[in-house]
Amino acid sequence: MDTGEQILQAALGQFSRRGYHAVSIRDICGEVGIRESSLYYHFKNKRALLDALLGRFAEKAGRFTSLLDEGMAQLTELEDEVFLRVGTGYVQGYLLDPEILAFFGMLRIEREHDPALAALYREWYFDRPLQFQTRMFARLSQTGRFPAGQEQRLALLYLAPILFLYEREFPLDSAEARARLLEAVRRHLEDFLKEHHP
């Protein structure tokens, strides 16, 4: 891994744990094992580090959601088993993905300082997932598994508890917290299915 990449990894790790402002160039360089002045060969300034990371985030999150979209397109019938797998997959493969977790951790802090980051956070944390779930339930209403005309409402009732349970366990740095979260999410999904049996 070349130095630039090492720097980015270190920066992401530290930004996500302690926030952009609380992390110093010294901290990052200390982890990488280079001098502070050397960092400026790879990045124009501290802000450029953040920007590079934000670019990666958008790309990674985009990849994940288009993957979801493709998956949804192939669905024709939904068994409950699949429904559960999709829901926990969202948590395990996205919300708990170390890099995504780090990105949101960073954004959650930094959105206070920067409207652009606030917009980014809202888009990828609230709006896009909500839109996806809405489309999802629209699709599922065609199979008869969920009632039609209530897609937005269903998406909210589906998603909000997941994020509630997710945020409540912050910071998710212990395996116990993660297990607790997954268990609570699974229960929520099962209850959700029970409430909406056709």
Place this chain on the structure above:
Amino acid sequence: MDTGEQILQAALGQFSRRGYHAVSIRDICGEVGIRESSLYYHFKNKRALLDALLGRFAEKAGRFTSLLDEGMAQLTELEDEVFLRVGTGYVQGYLLDPEILAFFGMLRIEREHDPALAALYREWYFDRPLQFQTRMFARLSQTGRFPAGQEQRLALLYLAPILFLYEREFPLDSAEARARLLEAVRRHLEDFLKEHHP
């Protein structure tokens, strides 16, 4: 208003917007209109400012919740009208209260740096409201308005969307954002009632 109080107000405002670490003593004193050295006449150090604010928060939040408890004790029958008023009251009188809003803003940022603050945030933002709503639905199941044995689930489905809508509108500094939030919350509450008509 005496200087100590002015300092606390300024500190709360800035901490909530940018976080404890990102705010300097200079920033606070600049807003109050005193020199930095003068602040140290009123508070031992920067941390003492935070502690004083945390004390206030716990007190204020405690007052609000015990008020809610008293209110609940007096309920005998629940008309939908009252249910709506209680829900929007929680948002308007608590979540949107400028001081509470500021406190949670501050905690939301600082919990990343301080486990004690993380615990405080979880307690007052997630756990206590959830417990209260659980008790509420237990009480309402006695009146027959809501099914028995599902209090926890009901509380989650009731509360999570409210916080989802609330956080999505951050920072709530414009009247439009607040109106948008209240409208969305009201819609959620009405839907909630419809779904659970006895």
Place this chain on the structure above:
Amino acid sequence: MDTGEQILQAALGQFSRRGYHAVSIRDICGEVGIRESSLYYHFKNKRALLDALLGRFAEKAGRFTSLLDEGMAQLTELEDEVFLRVGTGYVQGYLLDPEILAFFGMLRIEREHDPALAALYREWYFDRPLQFQTRMFARLSQTGRFPAGQEQRLALLYLAPILFLYEREFPLDSAEARARLLEAVRRHLEDFLKEHHP
């Protein structure tokens, strides 16, 4: 004891232990139990505290030495017993007197900053004792106990080891150190007598 006196006592204690510069007005007032601003009713500024203490010191040291002079005037014959008692009395009653110890402790530090204090230190720590001992040995040479014409030399050989042993035990805050010092001084005095038996 009135407040002014309390302040002086506290100041002397702290100056002697930690030096004038290292002691803050806060420290002194904290010990006395008054506010910093109150101190300025009693003393013009911090330096005035030092000056007041220096005045006392000169007075006290002067009293002690004129006492010694009177004592010497009454001596007609010197038994070794008396010689020993005078020597240990100089250490116990003067060098180890808590106030004198404090004064010299303070002067030893502060003389670096202030030529006047350097002069004061030299006068009372080196020159006056040396002069006194010189007069003493001049007197004793009349009794035949010590040889004539060597008063200065005798005074130096008598005094220097005492101060050597004294300073070597700094800081003299434990009873053990004081006992160790007195024992070493007594041995020096006995040897001194033996070397100069007539």
Place this chain on the structure above:
Amino acid sequence: MDTGEQILQAALGQFSRRGYHAVSIRDICGEVGIRESSLYYHFKNKRALLDALLGRFAEKAGRFTSLLDEGMAQLTELEDEVFLRVGTGYVQGYLLDPEILAFFGMLRIEREHDPALAALYREWYFDRPLQFQTRMFARLSQTGRFPAGQEQRLALLYLAPILFLYEREFPLDSAEARARLLEAVRRHLEDFLKEHHP
């Protein structure tokens, strides 16, 4: 001379004149001609300056004393001429060496604040020289030049007056003071020899 060395020299000079605590980073940087922040490139913090100086002191003092030991080992007979040269050499080459003078000046002030420095001062100012002189007189008693069995006493009578005269002339910044000191020391040494002619 590189910047780090310049900083150390300036620090030693100022510490010795005014004591570690009374000297600010600003003072040192002002003398060197760099900004305060630059100092931190060379030294971790203010204490690190002191530690570096203490290390040098121990090394230099150690070098000097082992030199003395070697010199003593080669002595077979002692002529008075040599005795005088050794004594004045101790004053001129050690006590008056600018760096040693500065080190002791610093230690003399700071030992009040720091037990570790107090121990260092006692060791190199009192104990080691006393031990060396004791060994010296033990060696000389074999040549018959000094009586046996009184080495400790002789060392004290030899050394204490030197230190007495030395300290009395503080601060030794004028050539006159140094000359006065050397003259007084020479007189002491000559008297010492006279008193102990075999």
Place this chain on the structure above:
DNA sequence: CATGAATGAGTGTTCATTCAT
């Protein structure tokens, strides 16, 4: 590619002092 060396701006904090009350 990397570093040694430097810097200006800023950090929280302590200090002796003033002055109206």
Place this chain on the structure above:
DNA sequence: AATGAATGAACACTCATTCAT
């Protein structure tokens, strides 16, 4: 006599950044 409130200057130290090598 004493204090509440304030202040300018100083303190040790950190920061992101620059630039010649």
